[in-house]
Amino acid sequence: MIAALAALLLIGPPGVQAAETADSIMARVAENQDRAQQMRTAFVFNQNVLVRLNRTNGKLAREEVSDFIVTPTADGVRREQTSFSGKLVEGKKTIEFSESGWEHKNLDIDAAIAHGFAEDFGSDNHNKDGIAHDLFPLRGAEQRKYIFKLEGSEEYRGFPVYRITFEPRTKHSVIDDDGDKGSWAGEVLVHRAEFQPVLITTRLAAKIPLWVKTALGTDVQQLGFKITYQKFDEGLWFPVNYGGEFKVRALFLYARKIGISVRNSDFQRAAVDSKVSFATVQ
Numbered sequence: 001m002i003a004a005l006a007a008l009l010l011i012g013p014p015g016v017q018a019a020e021t022a023d024s025i026m027a028r029v030a031e032n033q034d035r036a037q038q039m040r041t042a043f044v045f046n047q048n049v050l051v052r053l054n055r056t057n058g059k060l061a062r063e064e065v066s067d068f069i070v071t072p073t074a075d076g077v078r079r080e081q082t083s084f085s086g087k088l089v090e091g092k093k094t095i096e097f098s099e100s101g102w103e104h105k106n107l108d109i110d111a112a113i114a115h116g117f118a119e120d121f122g123s124d125n126h127n128k129d130g131i132a133h134d135l136f137p138l139r140g141a142e143q144r145k146y147i148f149k150l151e152g153s154e155e156y157r158g159f160p161v162y163r164i165t166f167e168p169r170t171k172h173s174v175i176d177d178d179g180d181k182g183s184w185a186g187e188v189l190v191h192r193a194e195f196q197p198v199l200i201t202t203r204l205a206a207k208i209p210l211w212v213k214t215a216l217g218t219d220v221q222q223l224g225f226k227i228t229y230q231k232f233d234e235g236l237w238f239p240v241n242y243g244g245e246f247k248v249r250a251l252f253l254y255a256r257k258i259g260i261s262v263r264n265s266d267f268q269r270a271a272v273d274s275k276v277s278f279a280t281v282q
Contacts, residue, residue, distance in 0.1 A: 022148035022164050028195040029188075030140040032235075039236045041072045046266040047079065049121060050243075051114045054257040061256060062088040062110040064100055066118050071270070086114075109254055117260050121242070136200045136227060137166060137184070145169055153192065161189040161198055168205050186224070196237040201226045232267060240264050 047068045053061045064086040068079040086097045088104055095104060101115030137146045146166045153162055167185040186202035203224035225244035229237040243261035248254075 020150070020162070022150040025150065025162055025164060025190055025195065026138075026143055026148050026188075027140075029138055029190055029197060030143055032194075032196055033138045034140070036236055036238075039233075040238070042269055043238075043267050044069060044071045044270050045238075045264050045268065046070070046082075048261075048263045048265070049118050050259075050261040051117045051121075052259045053110050053114060054259075056255050056257070058257075060087075060089045062086070062114050064114045064118055066100060070264070109250075110256070113248075113256070113258065117258070121260055121262050136188075136197075136202060136225075138188075138197060138200075151187070156189050156198060159189075159198055160192040162192055164188050164190060191237075194231075194235075194237075196231070197227075197229050198237075199226070199228050238264065238267065 047070045049064075049066045049068070051062075051064045053063070055061050065084070066081060067083040068081050071078045071080070084098060084100060086100065086102065088095050088097070088110065090104070100118050101111050103111045137143050145168060147169050148164050148166045151163045151165055153160065155161070165185075165187045168183065183205055184202040185205040186200065188197055188201075189199040190196065191198055201224070223244070223246040225242070227239050228241040230240045231237045241261070241263055243259070245257070245259040247257050
């Protein structure tokens with residue numbers, strides 16, 4: 001009798017579901033992300049990539065703006081550039097250019113950094129949305145590297161969401177070369193009814209080793225990213241805004257505040273040539 005009562009207390013009354021946990025919520029998010037990867041193969045979309053480098057006094061050093069048509073493939077995405085504009089500021093002079101990576105001088109660090117970010121962000125060849133999977137622990141393989149905690153429920157932009165924080169399962173004192181061992185911390189807002197990510201914010205949990213800062217004069221501060229998802233088809237949410245801002249100091253002589261922004265829009269079904277439009281979240 002006592003055992004039966006104990007079992008009822010654990011199970012709860014008929015018709016009442018057990019409370020969701022952070023792990024159970026994220027497990028359902030992972031299932032939806034895997035399903036979405038296949039659904040995204042049916043869509044092409046436009047992508048705008050902005051890379052901006054500012055000096056320590058806040059003045060613009062270099063800016064590059066690229067537009068692409070993105071087509072998902074069997075293995076990832078293919079990007080075709082449709083337009084580009086760039087400019088750099090030297091003193092009171094503004095110089096415009098028409099090719100990413102164009103060097104104003106023989107040793108132009110800004111050119112290499114801006115070109116690298118423009119090429120890398122939004123073009124991950126292993127994901128149908130182009131977003132680097134290791135920056136945001138949504139897929140099952142990435143989730144295993146993190147500890148999740150359910151902080152509560154709230155409303156966000158009219159959506160009922162769970163707020164879940166996460167941190168690496170194993171603490172790291174150094175940055176991994178490929179960021180593939182759970183180097184991020186942050187929070188994710190998950191739609192309570194659809195178990196889809198709505199907003200994810202990350203920050204680097206690992207630290208630059210002190211000897212690197214001292215010997216090489218290299219440091220990265222405020223490194224983190226934010227990504228916003230929006231629903232535009234049944235069961236399919238797509239990342240529409242993606243970016244971050246951080247400070248870099250390298251080799252004692254170089255210092256920049258770097259901002260990167262990726263915007264996806266104008267989604268179109270590749271097979272039936274019907275366009276799906278929605279307002280991009282600012």
